Amino acid sequence: MIFWRLSKRIQLRPVKLCLAGVVRSSFRSHRGLTSQAITSELPTGGAPGGSLDVLGKSYPRDDHSNVPGKILSKVGKNLHNRKHHPLWLVLERVKHHFYQQYVGPFGTPLFSVFDGLSPVVSTWQNFDSLLIPEDHPSRKKGDNYYLNRTHMLRSHTSAHQWNLIRAGLNAFLVVGDVYRRDQIDSHHYPVFHQLEGVRLFNKHQLFGDIKDGEPLQLFEHSSRSSHKQETHTLEAVKLVEFDLKQTLTKLVTHLFGEGLEIRWVDCYFPFTHPSFEMEINFQGEWIEVLGCGIMEQQLVNSAGAQNNIGWAFGLGLERLAMILYKIPDIRLFWSEDERFLKQFCVPNINQDVHFQPLSKYPALVNDISFWLPPQNYSENDFYDLVRTIGGDLVEKVDLIDKFEHPKTQRISHCYRITYRHMEKTLTQEEVMHIHRSVQARAVQLLGVEGRF
Structure with missing residues (x-):
């Protein structure tokens, strides 16, 4: 899910949201920095002509192309799939939680997991499919990495929602690296990792366990200005909202332990209504950890799931890892330093890891x-x-x-x-x-x- 304000407020005060490989160009612990190394990393975009090669495909450049070579070098690193990496540990804990808590009618996991989808998406996938207006600030060239006017590096894993619903899926998690141009500090990085969750319900799934639930309806219809409008019934919204908040409360409690203080904050996203953010009281400080909401019916209908109502949520893996393991600097996720990586080689994914800071070299x-x-x-x-x-x-x-x-x-x-x-x-x-x-x-x- 997009949740743009997540990245803008990732002060992990540290911390909405909020990263993927190996840092080559700058973590040179045994080599000097030369002018040649610097100039070789100049931006590849900016003017029409030529092409950009990403993951074996070529994309013609135009006046919208703005992806630097350093960013392209991180595409395909997939830190979240690197065993014993802190992002992998967090992801495995989330996946195991969903596998154990939510089982389908034949004993198989209810939620499908997609952790290898290409980060190159069309601008239609990234924005239009999610009902984001053409004049919405989230589309700005200054905030995104565009390969050209029609393709970009996804700015959120929500870019895959429409296609997966269209394919007939009604419960899934999407994990991957996302890309945003942003400020520079110890809690912001232009590449980070998101986890997206979506679940759809039909009438039987939602009302099947309710006594005398047959008369209950998912939608009600009204006519305004000769146009029929379809809206969710109050009963359906209440049930889906309850399931959403219960699901996410269980997840966060699983990660941070019992007794966690949680509060919900109303907010706005273009493709969910109502929308919420979850904040947790962590060591005396309220920290936002995810955004969520009930999916706009127009999005669900356009993807071919007209008789369903659903919810979606999105969270950042880096943020969770920084809180869980007290990692002070987001750049560390890209480090090849064994002093960092070996701390997360644990036999049990649920084992507590008390990160020991590396020597702090002078600034x-x-x-x-x-x-x-x-x-x-x-x-x-x-x-x-x-x-x-x-x-x-x-x-x-x-x-x-x-x-x-x-x-x-x-x-x-x-x-x-x-x-x-x-x-x-x-x-x-x-x-x-x-x-x-x-x-x-x-x-x-x-x-x-x-x-x-």
């Missing part, structure tokens, strides 16, 4: 100031450029000052970039190599005027 901080161009400047473009050049050596980027010239009305931004290697001490010479490249490329690619 180096550099500021960059520039005048913005008159138009077409996006902060996410700058963050993407910094990630592309600095990779995972960049711990965070903070906008620390905005200034508007009183006479010219030109606007200046000053950003503070914190560099820190997860596995060794950086030198100022190495960092300045990267920082000067950021300055030069910001001028060249973003049209800013440097105040260096």
Whole structure:
């Protein structure tokens, strides 16, 4: 499920939502950083012509293409399927819970699991199939990675909902890497992993156990302006909402233990109504862990399941793992450092893991100031450029000052970039190599005027 605000509020204060392989370009513990290594990672998109090759398929570039090489290098890594990785551990716990709790009439698991669907989807799958309007801010080029105008790296696993319902499935989980352009800090990363759940009910499934339930209906019909409208009955909504909240309460309790304090917050998503977010009280702090809701009937009908009503939820695996295992930095999920990975090689997936922090190497901080161009400047473009050049050596980027010239009305931004290697001490010479490249490329690619 999409739940856009999840990624925007992933302060795991840490923490809606909210990552996939091996970091190659920046976790170089025994090699220096050279200009050649930096320039080889420049963005591949931006202008028509040529093509992008992803997972064995070629996509023609156009004016919407904006996927950097560093992002493309992470496609297909599938950290959630890497045995004994912390994301794999969380996913296995979720899968086993659903397998044990929800069984079909013949003793087989009720929920099908899809954990290998391609992250390349059409823009129709990612947005239109989910009733997301053309002017919705979630479609912005500045927030997504587009291969071209018709294809993109999915921004949520909800992009597969319509197709799976159309295929006749009525209970399924979808897991995979998703991609969003976002700010840079220890709890945000442009690639993360989502788990999506969908369940549909027909009249018999919903009302079959209710005494004298035969007269109860899933839908009621009304006529407005000569157009017939189909809406859920109050009884159906109450039953589906109860099942949804009960299902998710059981799941979160399974992960975090009994006695967990939970609260539900009303919210809005384009393809569910009503919609909710779940927050848990974790060590005295309320943290949002997932979003959910009753699916809009228009979506269900268009996928060919007209006689059903259903719910959907979405959560981020990184967020759950960071809370469960107290992992302080999202970049660690990409580390090849055995000191990190071996901590999760446990014989039982439900075994508690008390993450032992790696040595904290010192940070180096550099500021960059520039005048913005008159138009077409996006902060996410700058963050993407910094990630592309600095990779995972960049711990965070903070906008620390905005200034508007009183006479010219030109606007200046000053950003503070914190560099820190997860596995060794950086030198100022190495960092300045990267920082000067950021300055030069910001001028060249973003049209800013440097105040260096």
